Structures are given as C-alpha cells and as structure tokens.
Amino acid sequence: MLTQSSPLLREVHSSYRYFLYRQKMSDSQEIVIAITPDFIKELLPSAQRTALLYHLSYLCLAKFPKLERVLRQRAVETQLLFGSSEALLLKCAATSKNLVSTLLPALKIAVEEDESILAIKSLEKARAWITEIVDKVGQMVDRYEKHNHSVASCSSDVILEKSLTEEKKAQTTTEIEAQEKAVKDLEDELKNNHQKIIQIETTIKQKNQDLYNHVKATSKKSNDGGFLSALVPFIEAVVKLFTKSDDDSEAAATVQVLSSELTQLSIEKSSLMSKEWSIHVRMTDMQLKLATMKIENGSIPDPVHLNDVQKCLSRIQNILIQLQKFWESVSVMLEALKDETFAKEDFILKRNMKATFLESINSAKGHWKAFGESCLHAKSIFSLQTKDAYKFLENSPSALTPEQWKKEYETVIEQLNKIDPDPFHYKVPGAPAAITQ
Template identity: 40%
Template sequence: MADTNLAVSQWSPEYVQELSPAAQKIALLYYLSYLCLGKFSKLERIVRSRAVETQTLFGSSDATLMKCVSTSDNLVNTLFPMLVTAVEKNKPTLAVKFLEKAQVWITDIINDVKEIVQRYDSHNTDVSSAASYVIQEKEETDKNNAKQDQELKENEEALGNMTQLWNDKTKEIVEIDKKISNKTKEIQDYVRSITETDGDLDIIAAFVQFIEPIRKRIYGLVKNPKQVAHMKALEAELNILIANKTDLKQKQEQDQLQIIDWQKKVARLRASFERKSIPDPIHLDEVQKSLSKIRGILGDVLNFWEDVDNRLESLKQKTAGEEFDTFKDNFIDSIQKAKEAWISFAVSCQQASVMFRLQTKDAYKFLEINPSSLSKEEWERTYKSVKKQLEKIDRPQQRVTSTVGPTHAAQPTQTSTVRPGLE
C-alpha cells in the first residue's frame, strides 16, 4: 500500500512550550548584561546592538510562523478538500496539479524557514563574538587596572618613604635641640662659674645665647687664657650642633617640597583612577544557549516542512502512476485523519508567533533606559527583580505560557487566519 500519510507526525505542541521560556530568558539575560555592562560605553553599545538584532529576528520569526499558519490553513481548508474531490471523481491528473500547487507553497515556506534558521546561526555567531569582545576588554581592563594599581602603589610608597625621611629628620632635630639646650646650659653654668664675682656677668650669663654683643662682653671680661680656650671650645661644639640643625632644617624643607610633589601625584592618580571591573559575559553565554534552543526548534520546523515536501512528491508520483486506483480510498481516509493534526500544528505555530510578537513588542523596553544613569539603589533593585524573573522561568513548575495562548495546543482548534485559494 502506498504511503499516503499527510499527518504532522514529526511535530509536537510541546515545542511551543519550550520556545516561550527560551525567548523570555533571552530578553531577561540581555537585561542583566545591559545592567552589568552599561557603564562601559563600548560594551553597552554592543549589548544594545545584539539585543536589537534579536528583537528584529524575533519579528521575522513571528512573520515566518504566521506564514506556516497560513500555509497549514490552506492545506486543510483548500488543498485537502480539492484533493478529496479530485480523487473521488477519479481525476489523478487534477490531483497531481493540486499537489504541485501545494509543493510551490511548501517550497516557498521552506525557503523562508531556512533563511530564518541561517539568520539564527549568524546571529548566534554575533553574540559569541560579542562575548569574546567583552572577555578581551575585560583582560585589557584588568591589565590597565593592575598597571594603575601598581603606579598608584609606587607613588604612595614613594610618598610614604619621603614622609618617613621627613619624620626621621624631625626626630633628629628634636634630638639636636636637646643637645643644643644641654650645651647652652653647660656654657651658662661655666660662665657663672668664672664670673661669680662679677654680678654684671652673672646677669649676662643667664641670657647667654651667644648673640654677638653678649659674646663680646663675655670675652672682654674673661682674661684667663684657659677659660677663654674652654669657652671657645664650648662655643665651637654649640656651633656644630646649630650648624647640623640648620643643615637638617634645609634638607627637611627640600623633603617637604618633594612630599608636596608626591602628594599632588598621588591625589591626581586617585582622582583620575576609576576602577573598571568588567564582569564575565556569563549572561551573553546563556543568551547563546537559549538562541541555540530556539534555532533547534525552528530547525525542526524546517525538517518538518522538508519531510512534508518529500511526502507530497512521493504521493504525487504515486497519484500519477498506475497505483492510483489501489490506494485512493486509503488516500481519502489519510486526508481526513491529517486534518486534525494539521489544525493542531497551525495552532502551535500561531501560539509561537504570538509569543515572538509579544517579545518583540514589550520585552526589550529596557533598552530605553540608560543603566549608567541609575543610582546604586535603583540598579540593585532592578538587578534583583530581573534575577527573580529569570529564576521563576527556570523553575519548570512555574513556567507560564499565558503570554502565547493556551498550552494544550494539541487539541484541534479552528484558526482565524485568511485562507487563500489555490489560484
């Protein structure tokens, strides 16, 4: 017996139920990528571009699936009745003509679905390239961050070292001040010891700072050469301490100038150093997986139409051959059985079409928002909200396909699409 089965045996309404969460996930994953990469202008433009490409591709998918609905409806409501009439009237030539007309429709839709599948392949490559670019930018940015970190660290270390040198000199000056104080007291005590009989010198000795007039006064009154020599030795020691202090003060002033320069450098680096931490493009990777799933389902649609085309070709050859009389009763019975399956297929395609249409219309409105304009609180609130929606889709028991119509598409339902004739 000839194979006259025109039923859609390769199609399952469950495909539509798999399409819906995959398409919804893609929009949400783009949203998360948009939020995470939005503060990087080049990456934000790339994510936006890929999201718009997906939105456009979904629009084309909607149109293609509606064409599947229309073609299926034509088969059920136009071709099948005319085939039955031709077979019942024993007109195989007319039946072959109708089958050839159906093949023209199916070839047309095969080309459309094939083009969509190829566009998904190309688009998935684009998304993959975008993810690779993000990784490349992340690596380059991490290198720049490390370089800036190192430069800032070196400048801060230099500032710290210079500050430490300045502090060390301050400690030395404090120590020298103590020595100067002790040496001054030693001179004062010596002056008192050699001028005890001279009240005038005793008063002078209380204020010895070796100001030139006092110095001359003291040396003018001290006649003992040993005392003069000792005074000069003490004065020399004091002068060395004072010279050391002066030298340290001068060096400290130079250190202070360098400290100011290092402080400016560090402040400038800190002000210009915007740490850019680019996250891994994990959400774009997930977009690829969902796109691949949708592409696989549309690939099944393509395989289905190609299988139908092969069946029609086989049926056409048998109808034109000598076997026509032997299988025409089975032919009519097969057409009657195929109607319900084809109606179910059309409903599934229509539901998928509506799903794509809704995704195209509403799911990408987030692109109207500039993520870098969100406050930290708004960003976190938005991110958590999108994550919750994504987690809900990932829970099988909570998957809802209300946005694309009833889930029981396997039940035969009459479609409301236009039913063009054969001519």
C-alpha cells in the same frame, strides 16, 4: 474533523502531543482536543529566559561601558531575530491556511472532475508556495546560527575583559602598595630628621648655657660682672667683646670655641629644617597620588559580576541553539508535509487511482491545518518577546543607585524562578483556538 481513532492522530503522534479535557459551556459540554506540538513546547520558557538572562547580564555590566554596549547590540539583534521569527511564522501560518482553504480544495475538485491540466497547475502552485517557505525557514536557521556565534563572541569579550580587569586591579594594587611604601619611607625619614632637629636644639641649648656660665665666671674674675652679665642675653655682643679683649686670651678663646660650635649647630639645624620642609612637600605630593590611586582603584569594576554575565551568555547561547533546532524541526516538518502533499501525484492521470490521490489530499489538509495552528501559537510567543521584554535596554545599569540595582537584580531573579518549564501551564495571548469535535 479530528477524532481519537483517526489515522491522522496515529500518523502524527510522534510529532504532536494531544490531551483531552472537558470544557463546560453555558448550556452544553463538548470535548476539546488541544494540540501542543513537540517542536514548540519549549519555545515560550526559552524565549522568556533569553530576555531575563540578557537583563541580568546587562545589570552585571554596570561600570563596564564597552561590554554594556556590545551586550545591548546582541540583545537588540536577538529581539530583531525574534521579530523576524514572528513574521516568518505568520507567513507559514498564512501559507498553510491558503493551502487548506483554497489550493488543496481546488486541486481536489480538479482531480474529481478529471481536469488534469488544472490539477497539475494547482500542484505546481502549491509546490512553489511550500518551496518558498522552506527556503525562508532555511535562511532563518542560518541567521540563528550566525547570531549564536555573535553571542559566543560577546562571551569571549566578557572573558577577555574579566582577565584585563583582574590584571589591571592586580597592577594597580601593586602600584598602590609601592606608593604606600614610599609614603611610609618618607614618614620614617621625616621622623628621623625631626629627632635630629630636637637633638641639635638640645645641644644648642646646652652650648648656650655653657657660654652663659663661662661669661658669668669670667666677669667675676675681671671684677666687671655687672657689665658682662648685662650682655649675657646678647651672645653676639659678648663674643665680640671677648674677641676684642686681650686681658684674658684663654677666656676669649673659650668663648670663640663655644661660639663656633653654636654657629655650626645652627647651620646644621637650618639644613635639617630645610630638609624637613622638602620631605613634607614630597610626602604631601605622594599622599595625594596615593589617594587618587585608591579612588581610581575603587572605580575599576569588580570582575566578579562578569562571571555571572559569562554564565548568562552561555545559557542564552544554549537557548539560541534550541531555537535554531526549533527552526530546523520546522524545516524537517515542512519537507515531510511537502512529501505528504505531493504524494501519489503521479496518479492524477490514472483514473483508477483517483481515490488514492484524493485521500492523500485530505491527509495533507489535516497536516497543514495543524501545522498552521502551531505556527500561530509559536508566532504569539515570539510576539510577546518583541514588545516590552527588552525595555530594560533603554536605561544604562551604571545610572542606577546601589539600592535600585539590587532591587532590579532581585526582581529578575524572581522572574527567572517563576518560569514553569511545563508547556501545558502556559496561556499565550493570541494563541489559536483548540480544534473542537
């Protein structure tokens, strides 16, 4: 039975916090003493934050499949670690219960009846039980430490991926700029080439007009204007006619010059037309490549979300350190309880010290009872985190639509904001009942 003035409360005040409140029953009132050990008061908010920060990080790794896979592994490891923590706390609670309900009472009877051999056997059995859970708690501390390193390694992977992504985006941007310049150069070349074609066509038109005027003037001089005028639309025929004619060698020479110039202009125009087609083909190819590069650049994930992931992982790492300290506290407490349980055991064979040893047993029972109830409380907290807290891992964040992603992200942030750091505000399902007076 615990009272406010009992030695037990004074002895464990540094390790446990107590508060009193009245609970009205159907036909009576009773004083309830609720125990909240310091070493578990941060456990629930820490465990809740861990799952939500993993969820937030997971969302921000959409389009980073490699990191998404690594983070999923770390989150599953954390979930399994919490499951192991739950099992170990249950074992701690069961050991405490066995000590309080069976072994320590048997030890007390053995001492009261001066059965020293039975008392020593009981002590050794208790020592073996406690040593076992002390060792297992030590192993749990090591597991948390190793897992903390794994999360730190994941954070390093995120930093590296962020660096590589930024480098890739910068490189791709440079390549896009170079490709855009190449396309622009081809567009300028095509424009210049087209202007040359227009100039040649203008010159050809002018030469044709000169040839027409020359043929017309020559026809009038030779009094054969009707015949030659009819041939004007057929420039090649006119040229041949003047080439074969010896009547006006000067006129024929002029026709040949104009004809040669027209031929040369036609050749140049043909060359420019071929060049124009070649430029069109190259430009089409470059434009397609540029479009592809821009699409690929858009598919390269923006590393801005990796900043959030890195921050979340750092917070998770700090929480895991706190949980590691929780188990270290359990280890320290176990050692202290172990010392308390076996205090004055040398007095077993000294009859005049029997009362002192019996008092030591009663004190140890109180400690172990409170410790067992605290372990059940902590076990309930870990149990909550091994059920649905990590259900988000079942779906890939890359499969979410932008609207779904935004809604889920905002929901996680809202849940994070709702976490109350005050441990007294929590009602944990399955928590042990308060110790009543």
